[in-house]
Amino acid sequence: MGIREKPTRMDQVQSWRADFPVEYLYTTGVAGERFAKTLRERGMLAATRCQRCGVTYLPPRIYCQRCFADLSESWVEVPLQGVIHTYTVVPVRATGEPSQSLEVIAYIRIDGTEGGILGRVAVSPEAVYIGMAVEGVLAPPAERRGAVTDIRYFKPILS
Amino acid sequence: MRRIRRKVAVVGAGLTLFMRRALETGKELSYYAASQALESAGLRLRDIEAVVVSSGPDAFDGVHMKGEWLSDGAGGYCKPIMRSYVGGGSGVFSIIHGWYMVASGMFDTVLVVAEEKMSSCQPHPQGAFLTIFDHTLERPLGPNLLWIFALEQSRYMHTYGISNEEIALVSVKNKRNALNHPCAQVAAELTVQDVLSSEVVAWPVHRLMVSPVSDGAAAIVLASEHVAKRITDKPVWVEGVGWCLDTSYWGNRDLAYPRYVEYAARMAYEMAGIREPRKEIHVVEPYDPFAYKELHHLEGLLLAERGKAAEDLVNGRFDRDGELPSCPSGGLMGVGNPIAAAGLMKVCEIFWQLRGEAGKRQVPGNPKKGLAQAWGDLMQIGTVVVLGR
Numbered sequence: 008m009g010i011r012e013k014p015t016r017m018d019q020v021q022s023w024r025a026d027f028p029v030e031y032l033y034t035t036g037v038a039g040e041r042f043a044k045t046l047r048e049r050g051m052l053a054a055t056r057c058q059r060c061g062v063t064y065l066p067p068r069i070y071c072q073r074c075f076a077d078l079s080e081s082w083v084e085v086p087l088q089g090v091i092h093t094y095t096v097v098p099v100r101a102t103g104e105p106s107q108s109l110e111v112i113a114y115i116r117i118d119g120t121e122g123g124i125l126g127r128v129a130v131s132p133e134a135v136y137i138g139m140a141v142e143g144v145l146a147p148p149a150e151r152r153g154a155v156t157d158i159r160y161f162k163p164i165l166s
Numbered sequence: 167m168r169r170i171r172r173k174v175a176v177v178g179a180g181l182t183l184f185m186r187r188a189l190e191t192g193k194e195l196s197y198y199a200a201s202q203a204l205e206s207a208g209l210r211l212r213d214i215e216a217v218v219v220s221s222g223p224d225a226f227d228g229v230h231m232k233g234e235w236l237s238d239g240a241g242g243y244c245k246p247i248m249r250s251y252v253g254g255g256s257g258v259f260s261i262i263h264g265w266y267m268v269a270s271g272m273f274d275t276v277l278v279v280a281e282e283k284m285s286s287c288q289p290h291p292q293g294a295f296l297t298i299f300d301h302t303l304e305r306p307l308g309p310n311l312l313w314i315f316a317l318e319q320s321r322y323m324h325t326y327g328i329s330n331e332e333i334a335l336v337s338v339k340n341k342r343n344a345l346n347h348p349c350a351q352v353a354a355e356l357t358v359q360d361v362l363s364s365e366v367v368a369w370p371v372h373r374l375m376v377s378p379v380s381d382g383a384a385a386i387v388l389a390s391e392h393v394a395k396r397i398t399d400k401p402v403w404v405e406g407v408g409w410c411l412d413t414s415y416w417g418n419r420d421l422a423y424p425r426y427v428e429y430a431a432r433m434a435y436e437m438a439g440i441r442e443p444r445k446e447i448h449v450v451e452p453y454d455p456f457a458y459k460e461l462h463h464l465e466g467l468l469l470a471e472r473g474k475a476a477e478d479l480v481n482g483r484f485d486r487d488g489e490l491p492s493c494p495s496g497g498l499m500g501v502g503n504p505i506a507a508a509g510l511m512k513v514c515e516i517f518w519q520l521r522g523e524a525g526k527r528q529v530p531g532n533p534k535k536g537l538a539q540a541w542g543d544l545m546q547i548g549t550v551v552v553l554g555r
């Protein structure tokens with residue numbers, strides 16, 4: 008006979024609590040360091056371009072994933088401008104607390120590249136739409152840390 | 167075991183530097199090894215039909231689904247790709263995995279890439295291993311891997327009357343061999359006394375009997391017979407493969423003798439038509455994450471009498487110019503140990519040795535057959551490949 012009972016409470020069966028005790032120190036890498044430096048120092052997005060395939064990669068990588076060309080010397084910089092490719096609306100709340108407000112999370116296709124970036128958009132859920140043109144708002148230069156969070160949020164480009 | 171009809175050749179190999187802390191991400195390391203392997207085979211990425219990505223526990227790099235994450239750096243973009251993962255045995259298992267894909271007739275060219283970036287894991291990659299023990303009977307006592315290796319080495323020494331001076335000689339040999347390896351991380355000219363003077367990490371294991379924490383990547387290109395003959399006049403054939411897992415209860419294994427390595431080796435020898443391994447294998451890269459492990463594994467591979475590998479070592483049989491050069495690369499003890507990449511590094515070494523391209527590490531006598539072996543999973547798998555020309 009196999010399983011004979013269905014415990015319904017966590018403490019109903021004998022158990023032993025433990026953790027998986029590791030943490031991580033990731034390297035941003037060759038491409039990642041250039042990306043971070045460009046964002047911090049010039050407020051631009053660094054991307055790599057494969058001339059042969061005609062593709063500009065964002066996030067940047069030092070190789071073309073299509074033809075394996077070395078792109079470590081093939082950089083372009085693009086401004087923090089793009090179009091909302093897709094979005095969702097999520098409640099902002101501290102753990103366990105009722106929702107106090109809503110925020111818009113979008114994947115933004117960056118103009119002139121194949122890719123894009125994930126970001127918060129300062130726009131009301133009623134006003135947002137797929138295809139909306141947006142631009143990034145950066146932290147002041149002195150407060151930038153060379154991390155993606157230097158992009159505080161995106162906002163609609165008013166035409 | 168059935169006979170496999172399609173022949174499979176190794177036609178290219180690539181390796182990054184092995185180091186304590188690489189600036190590059192795992193994807194970037196993979197790219198350097200993979201592109202070098204392709205270049206050495208005279209192929210381009212578009213010539214590759216399928217990709218094998220091999221890497222150890224996700225907990226090392228700290229990226230869950232690591233094989234999939236590495237895939238584009240490993241040349242797997244929009245291609246059939248599979249991850250090869252049997253813990254420390256992964257590097258040698260990856261060529262077995264790639265061999266299947268070509269031998270089956272499904273693909274003519276397969277790129278095999280192995281990567282590990284252990285430096286991400288803090289405070290030490292050891293932590294990633296703390297959960298491999300039985301959570302009811304062992305983990306409450308706080309065991310770590312060093313305990314287990316020390317217990318195994320102790321039993322091995324006791325069973326056969328082996329001294330720690332003899333074990334230390336493995337570190338001396340391999341770290342010296344690694345002085346000629348351009349990718350080596352911990353090459354050194356040491357004495358047995360230096361090794362025995364280093365800190366005891368868990369008696370009888372000393373610091374210099376343990377391989378280091380490493381970042382690195384390795385890659386090879388496999389091809390079917392007709393493709394291999396078209397692109398190279400020096401194909402190195404995969405003549406036999408084998409692997410085997412012992413029980414997951416480490417204490418239920420014969421700690422003095424790796425039976426699972428013997429079974430894996432017998433499988434590979436049978437496929438390769440090898441009856442007398444000690445005469446027919448000319449160069450060997452057994453897995454050496456700990457010094458005693460090289461001797462342990464040489465016995466399991468039937469390349470030394472049981473309990474006598476230490477004596478052979480002392481007599482110079484395993485030196486680079488000895489009767490059976492063992493770890494001519496410098497092994498994990500000398501080149502370094504980015505887990506999966508270290509196993510595939512051993513395959514690369516046999517490839518270069520059989521082609522006569524090992525430079526200052528070249529063993530004399532024009533070797534025709536070589537063997538690479540790795541070990542891992544819950545310390546219970548043996549993975550073996552026999553290469554020949």
Ligand SMILES: [Zn+2]
Pocket residue numbers: 057058059060061071072073074075076
């Ligand atoms: Zn390209």
